[in-house]
Amino acid sequence: MNNGARAVDGPVIAMRDIVKTYKTGTLEVPALRGVSFDLARGEYVAIMGPSGSGKSTLMNLIGCLDRPTSGTYHLDGIDVGTLGDDALAAIRLKKLGFVFQGFNLLARTNALKNVALPLFYAGVGVRERDRRAAAMLGEVGLGDRATHKPSELSGGQQQRVAIARALVNDPAVLLADEPTGNLDSQTSEELMALFLQLNRSGRTIIMVTHDPETARNAERVIRVRDGLVVADESKMRI
Amino acid sequence: MLRQVGPFVGEAFGVLADNRTRSFLTILGLIIGVAAVIAIQILGKGMAGAVTGVLGSLNDRSFYLFPNQQQADFTKASFTVADIDKVHAAVPNIVVAFPAGYVARVVTAGHEHARLGISDASDVAFARVPLIFGRNLSHDDVASAAHVCVITNVAFKRLFPAGNDPVGSSLRIGERRYVVIGVEGPPTQGILPIKFGGDISIPYTTYEHDFLRSRPLFAAQFIVADVSQIAQTEAAVKAYLRTLKAGRSEYQTFDRKTFSSSIDGIFAALTLVVTLIGAVSLVVAGIGIMNIMLVSVTERTREIGVRKAIGATSFQVLAQFFIEALLLSLVGCGIGLVIGVGVGWLVDRFALVAISGVVPSLPWLQSIAIAVGFATIVTLVFGTYPAYRAARLDPIEALRYE
Numbered sequence: 001m002n003n004g005a006r007a008v009d010g011p012v013i014a015m016r017d018i019v020k021t022y023k024t025g026t027l028e029v030p031a032l033r034g035v036s037f038d039l040a041r042g043e044y045v046a047i048m049g050p051s052g053s054g055k056s057t058l059m060n061l062i063g064c065l066d067r068p069t070s071g072t073y074h075l076d077g078i079d080v081g082t083l084g085d086d087a088l089a090a091i092r093l094k095k096l097g098f099v100f101q102g103f104n105l106l107a108r109t110n111a112l113k114n115v116a117l118p119l120f121y122a123g124v125g126v127r128e129r130d131r132r133a134a135a136m137l138g139e140v141g142l143g144d145r146a147t148h149k150p151s152e153l154s155g156g157q158q159q160r161v162a163i164a165r166a167l168v169n170d171p172a173v174l175l176a177d178e179p180t181g182n183l184d185s186q187t188s189e190e191l192m193a194l195f196l197q198l199n200r201s202g203r204t205i206i207m208v209t210h211d212p213e214t215a216r217n218a219e220r221v222i223r224v225r226d227g228l229v230v231a232d233e234s235k236m237r238i
Numbered sequence: 239m240l241r242q243v244g245p246f247v248g249e250a251f252g253v254l255a256d257n258r259t260r261s262f263l264t265i266l267g268l269i270i271g272v273a274a275v276i277a278i279q280i281l282g283k284g285m286a287g288a289v290t291g292v293l294g295s296l297n298d299r300s301f302y303l304f305p306n307q308q309q310a311d312f313t314k315a316s317f318t319v320a321d322i323d324k325v326h327a328a329v330p331n332i333v334v335a336f337p338a339g340y341v342a343r344v345v346t347a348g349h350e351h352a353r354l355g356i357s358d359a360s361d362v363a364f365a366r367v368p369l370i371f372g373r374n375l376s377h378d379d380v381a382s383a384a385h386v387c388v389i390t391n392v393a394f395k396r397l398f399p400a401g402n403d404p405v406g407s408s409l410r411i412g413e414r415r416y417v418v419i420g421v422e423g424p425p426t427q428g429i430l431p432i433k434f435g436g437d438i439s440i441p442y443t444t445y446e447h448d449f450l451r452s453r454p455l456f457a458a459q460f461i462v463a464d465v466s467q468i469a470q471t472e473a474a475v476k477a478y479l480r481t482l483k484a485g486r487s488e489y490q491t492f493d494r495k496t497f498s499s500s501i502d503g504i505f506a507a508l509t510l511v512v513t514l515i516g517a518v519s520l521v522v523a524g525i526g527i528m529n530i531m532l533v534s535v536t537e538r539t540r541e542i543g544v545r546k547a548i549g550a551t552s553f554q555v556l557a558q559f560f561i562e563a564l565l566l567s568l569v570g571c572g573i574g575l576v577i578g579v580g581v582g583w584l585v586d587r588f589a590l591v592a593i594s595g596v597v598p599s600l601p602w603l604q605s606i607a608i609a610v611g612f613a614t615i616v617t618l619v620f621g622t623y624p625a626y627r628a629a630r631l632d633p634i635e636a637l638r639y640e
């Protein structure tokens with residue numbers, strides 16, 4: 001269903017000695033102090049750490065929303081540290097899919113059009129957009145909710161729409177930031193099952209969370225603390 | 239390109255519809271400004287049409303000659319029929335020159351009588367009002383100084399209330415009788431109560447003999463052969479007459495173009511003033527639009543963050559907000575256009591037509607051009623900055639915005 005031939009066969013994410021320092025006036029605040037890791041295609045990894053650990057900064061860097069102060073970052077073979085704003089936007093559009101804690105759907109727009117939004121920015125024609133968005137909604141189990149607006153959907157359904165939107169451009173990596181943070185435990189379970197299912201069908205998933213329950217299904221956990229990777233462990237799935 | 243913009247337009251409509259009251263109040267200034275400018279443009283055109291209608295009786299090929307009124311001894315500048323004849327003989331391009339006379343007398347026809355204006359005319363074809371009875375003055379009438387007259391519809395109604403064909407019956411003015419040879423129909427245009435000449439027209443030769451004799455003249459009428467040379471002819475006539483008076487008197491001429499251009503000047507000034515007021519209200523409206531767009535950008539900071547995270551380029555975000563501002567402006571200018579044309583049309587239809595008899599055509603294309611032009615300018619000037627602010631937002635900051 002996804003992927004097909006990628007440009008390169010190496011790791012989908014390769015980070016080397018990534019440093020990120022924020023400047024507040026004359027004060028320099030280090031957020032990341034040298035992070036390195038590789039992520040292979042098809043992996044399901046959780047990035048964990050307490051607040052202030054630098055995991056949000058790492059997430060922004062992986063998501064190409066920000067540039068590192070130093071170090072190199074290759075995404076799907078592309079050295080993204082050297083790219084300009086528009087090129088980074090293109091990377092976010094084609095290579096990355098974002099899922100946010102707060103769903104962040106467009107309120108006035110129905111589920112189908114929300115899912116089709118990245119295709120719109122990619123310049124896909126309206127018929128093709130609707131066809132692919134409808135197929136993607138079907139894949140997350142919301143084929144019958146296409147014309148509903150976000151306010152007419154439950155939290156779990158809204159997050160499914162957001163996942164469909166993240167996947168519609170067939171990205172190299174699905175990036176989820178506390179995806180169950182706004183959901184009750186029952187709905188969280190359903191959503192985690194969906195992530196697992198997506199990973200089993202070949203999707204590469206990075207999930208940023210502080211909640212061990214949410215990270216349960218990940219086959220690898222990267223722990224961040226004080227701007228450094230303090231543990232990187234693979235585990236058998238339960 | 240259109241495919242890229244289409245969804246933005248739909249989206250923008252949604253945003254504006256969600257904030258209906260706010261959107262309406264935002265564009266109210268634009269509506270008023272555009273409506274005022276367009277209405278005054280249409281009225282200006284209608285006024286020009288009305289003036290043309292009023293001047294319908296004034297021939298393109300004729301001009302009047304007067305002594306200049308700002309001179310020391312006005313009476314010395316008077317001229318005689320003989321002077322006019324000399325001018326006619328000396329200056330080229332003149333077909334006919336004759337005194338422009340007007341006297342008011344009691345005119346009697348049978349038992350009916352009325353005080354009417356009597357003026358002189360030549361046989362050279364004027365763009366006159368069509369006749370309902372009889373014929374116009376002929377060359378023979380002028381050559382033989384015949385006692386004949388053409389009367390206007392006003393005179394006809396006063397003197398022949400029964401409405402029968404009066405051709406062949408005679409009018410008595412003082413001790414003299416004039417045979418009616420023609421009757422003008424009601425004017426089709428130019429009903430303003432300005433008329434050049436009286437209601438009874440007689441050959442100028444007859445007029446010279448009956449009313450003028452050798453009395454001094456203060457006005458003469460000239461008809462030219464080549465209308466494109468009328469200005470040169472007017473200059474030559476003034477120069478010749480000045481020489482004839484040994485340079486002691488000044489003269490002025492007056493043709494249809496002089497008259498209509500002086501009236502046009504008044505309306506042009508009026509149009510300019512209202513257009514300036516309209517322009518001020520458009521600036522105010524533009525600032526309102528900028529303000530509301532900045533509010534909209536702030537309100538939707540998070541949405542902008544999401545769009546950018548998903549992969550929208552800065553230009554695509556810019557385009558979205560720019561199109562929203564453009565749409566706001568276009569809707570405002572569109573409503574202004576309809577109101578402006580409506581008001582202009584109503585005033586034209588019920589006020590100007592009543593006094594001038596001219597039904598002006600609505601300048602649709604010009605009005606639409608004004609509305610679209612204003613919308614574009616307002617958007618360019620006041621919509622760019624908010625859209626630029628939106629485009630420049632940092633996605634991380636924007637996503638964190640509550």
